[in-house]
Amino acid sequence: MYTARIPDAAATVVGIVLLLHSASSFSPLISSNFPASRRTVVLASTTEERPAVAAPVPARIAPDAGYNPTWVEEGRPGLSPEEFLKSDASKPDASGMWECPLTRWDSDGIDLDKAQRDARKLPKCPLELEAKPADNALGVEYFIKNKAKIRADLLKHGAIWIRGFDLSKGVAGFREMYEALGLDPCLDPLHSSGLRKFAVEKDAVYEEVNKPSLRGHYIGLHSESTSKRSAAYAAFVCFQRATESGGRFLVADGAAVLGEMDTKVLKKLYDRKIRISVSNLDIPPSFPAPIKEGIKNLVDMAVAPKFDMDLEMIYESDGKPGRLQAVEEAERPVNRHPITGQPIWFNNAHNHARKLRDRRPCGVPEVGMTEVFYADTMTPLDIEDCQEIKRASEKHITALPMEPGDVLLVDNYRALHGRDVFAGDRFHAVSWFTWDGNEEWRGEERRIVEKNGLNKVINQMMDFLPKDFESESS
Numbered sequence: 001m002y003t004a005r006i007p008d009a010a011a012t013v014v015g016i017v018l019l020l021h022s023a024s025s026f027s028p029l030i031s032s033n034f035p036a037s038r039r040t041v042v043l044a045s046t047t048e049e050r051p052a053v054a055a056p057v058p059a060r061i062a063p064d065a066g067y068n069p070t071w072v073e074e075g076r077p078g079l080s081p082e083e084f085l086k087s088d089a090s091k092p093d094a095s096g097m098w099e100c101p102l103t104r105w106d107s108d109g110i111d112l113d114k115a116q117r118d119a120r121k122l123p124k125c126p127l128e129l130e131a132k133p134a135d136n137a138l139g140v141e142y143f144i145k146n147k148a149k150i151r152a153d154l155l156k157h158g159a160i161w162i163r164g165f166d167l168s169k170g171v172a173g174f175r176e177m178y179e180a181l182g183l184d185p186c187l188d189p190l191h192s193s194g195l196r197k198f199a200v201e202k203d204a205v206y207e208e209v210n211k212p213s214l215r216g217h218y219i220g221l222h223s224e225s226t227s228k229r230s231a232a233y234a235a236f237v238c239f240q241r242a243t244e245s246g247g248r249f250l251v252a253d254g255a256a257v258l259g260e261m262d263t264k265v266l267k268k269l270y271d272r273k274i275r276i277s278v279s280n281l282d283i284p285p286s287f288p289a290p291i292k293e294g295i296k297n298l299v300d301m302a303v304a305p306k307f308d309m310d311l312e313m314i315y316e317s318d319g320k321p322g323r324l325q326a327v328e329e330a331e332r333p334v335n336r337h338p339i340t341g342q343p344i345w346f347n348n349a350h351n352h353a354r355k356l357r358d359r360r361p362c363g364v365p366e367v368g369m370t371e372v373f374y375a376d377t378m379t380p381l382d383i384e385d386c387q388e389i390k391r392a393s394e395k396h397i398t399a400l401p402m403e404p405g406d407v408l409l410v411d412n413y414r415a416l417h418g419r420d421v422f423a424g425d426r427f428h429a430v431s432w433f434t435w436d437g438n439e440e441w442r443g444e445e446r447r448i449v450e451k452n453g454l455n456k457v458i459n460q461m462m463d464f465l466p467k468d469f470e471s472e473s474s
Contacts, residue, residue: 058359062218062421063390065250065399075241078404079169081427084239087202088172094204098186098434099445103230104413107332107346112267115334115343116259122342125253125415126159126398126408139167143180150181150409154233155339158414159251161400162407169405171429174237175203177407178431186434187447189229190307199429208236208428209419215242215426217363220351221252221393221416224432226309227329231432232338232441234410236417238402240427247422248399249408254344254416258334260392261345265385269333273375276352277317277325278309280367285322296324317378318354318371330375337413338441344414350393351418355386361421402428 078084129150135142142165143150154160167173178185185204199207209219224231236249258266281299283292292315300313311326318325335346350356352370372381381389399420400408410417412432435441 060359060361062361063394063397065248065397066395067398068248069398069401071401072403076164076403076405078240081240084170084404084427085200086170086172087200088175091172091175091203093202094175094185095201096447097204098184098442099447100187100189100191100229100231100432101434101441101443103225103228104335104338104441105331106336106338106341107334110270110332110334110336110343112263112270112334112343116261116263116266118342119255119259119344122253122255123157125157125256126161126251126400127153127157128161128163129153131162131164136165136167140173140176140180143167143177147181154409154411158253158255158411160409161251162409163403163405165405165407167405168237168407169239171200171203171205171239174205174235174407174429174431178235178433181409182436183233183235183431183433184436184442185431186231188432189224189226189231190309199427203431205237205429205431208430210426210428212425214363215247215422215424216361218361218421219250219419220348220356220360221250221397221418222348222351223254223346223412223416225346225348225412227331228310229308231412232435233433234412234417234430235433236402236408236410236428236430238404238406238428240425241401241403242422242424242426244424245422246420247426247428248420249402249428250397250399250418250420251408251410252393252396252398252416252418254346254414255342256396257392257416258343258345260395262388262392265388266334269374269381269385272377273330273332274347274349274381275327275330275373275375275378276348277314277327277371277373278311278352279326280318280320280369281324282320282367283315283322283324287322292322292324299324299326314378317373318380325371327373327378335413337411339413342414345416346413349381349389350416353381353386353389355381355383356390 131142138145150160162168165177168177188206197207199205209217224234238249241247281295283295287295296313296315300311310329312329314325314327316323317327331347333345333347333349334343336343349372352372354369354371357364357369373379374381393416397418400406402408408417434443
């Protein structure tokens with residue numbers, strides 16, 4: 001395998017980009033049938049007495065899922081890239097879509113004991129909707145006729161895995177599907193970060209994380225949100241499954257994770273709140289304080305606003321001398337669903353906690369390694385709390401073997417999503433959606449075209465990276 005180290009300057013940009021992104025009955029999390037290399041990693045306790053020697057490098061093991069539906073062995077035939085990326089010329093240009101709406105926070109005063117009891121009673125997520133031959137033959141008419149039921153089921157279950165429709169094997173039909181369901185597209189909350197580029201801008205379809213340079217990077221569970229902006233819904237579509245292996249799409253019910261979590265740990269995180277650092281910039285510790293402060297102010301004024309996030313620049317939060325970190329605002333890890341009012345595990349800790357990233361496949365340069373902190377002390381989450389987040393989250397992952405034409409509809413305030421590592425080439429795409437039918441929540445802001453410049457520059461840089469690269473953190 002060809003490997004190459006990313007130059008420092010490129011690593012800085014790529015690292016910041018990568019981590020800004022950062023959406024029933026299940027079989028047991030650990031089974032004797034799971035390969036040893038895929039079993040849950042038990043992390044060592046932070047309370048143990050250790051000799052004063054360098055800690056061993058933890059093994060990097062891709063987590064398994066609570067439920068792994070079986071692949072269709074022969075695979076469903078798809079279209080060629082020229083065919084599946086073809087847009088319907090008769091459709092109006094959707095590139096002037098809505099801005100991603102502001103995050104709907106309602107997280108104070110939650111009775112966590114009751115919330116956990118209620119969460120355990122909710123129906124399974126995701127719901128599976130498999131096309132019968134007669135359904136498939138209807139094409140877009142099926143979704144027009146069943147719009148009300150599908151939308152109601154999405155609210156009830158949090159996600160719907162739609163399988164076996166030929167309509168959505170290409171961009172044009174995928175757009176017909178989401179329009180038939182009344183979904184109104186918006187920008188990715190981190191559109192300017194460049195993590196994803198448009199697959200077909202005219203149809204408001206982004207390319208999912210298929211970049212060859214990231215195929216060995218495990219993307220943990222997260223909602224498509226920041227403390228400032230969150231999409232209301234998403235539709236993830238498979239146009240081409242990984243040509244060699246892997247690439248399952250991960251989805252987990254935020255309500256099920258909430259109901260599963262140890263109550264003591266849950267209350268601790270809720271009371272103390274959490275903050276997430278999204279990038280690191282290592283300044284020589286010997287620099288005089290005025291110079292370090294000047295660098296901090298420059299980054300704060302010139303770089304952070306480009307990413308449309310509320311960030312605070314803080315030195316040495318993780319204890320490393322000279323490290324400047326961009327840190328999101330404090331938020332509770334549990335939030336009420338804007339429509340149902342049901343408390344949900346709504347945060348990106350599984351994806352961003354450094355102690356979890358260091359123990360699974362990760363191709364992120366050090367500049368982009370994230371961390372999750374207790375907001376009251378700005379100290380990283382301890383190993384025991386990370387282990388509980390890992391256990392509760394991964395028990396409720398469904399690892400979907402998506403085939404060409406498969407679509408996963410996601411309620412972004414209910415379900416978390418991620419992606420397993422893969423080999424070969426893969427092409428999944430996604431459209432994000434705002435609050436249709438609620439103008440107050442949607443807002444009146446349309447796409448800010450000026451943001452797209454940074455998006456394009458960063459994507460061009462990432463497209464030139466080698467297909468497999470090695471960073472200091474991988």
